[in-house]
Amino acid sequence: MNFKLATAIGKCLSNKTRLQILEWLKEPEKNFPPHETLKHFNDGVCVTYIQEKAGLSQSTISTYLSNMEKCGLLISTRHGKWTYLKRNEKIIQNFTAFIL
DSSP states (O other): OOHHHHHHHHHHHTSHHHHHHHHHHHSHHHHSOOOTTTOSOTTOEEHHHHHHHHTOOHHHHHHHHHHHHHTTSEEEEEETTEEEEEEOHHHHHHHHHHHO
16 A cells, blocks of 8 residues: 555545445445346446445436445455446455554
8 A cells, every 4th residue: 555545545434425425335235236237246236236225316326426436445246237346345444454
């Protein structure tokens, strides 16, 4: 972990909604329904479900999630037209260790 990445992650975490998204994704089975196609959370949560839960516009959520993915907080997986996101636990642990 370097200062540039730690600063980018800190900026992402300074927004309440982005922090909530990370919290929701910590236990996706408690916060989201499984996608009708996959029926599991191995690849994360469908972006549509995250947008619905956050109650923000698609463009706002798209920007938030894109920024979170760019700094490594989220990992995305595509299945057809659907994108699924999950937490990148390794980066989260590295960030935590870096700031402590």
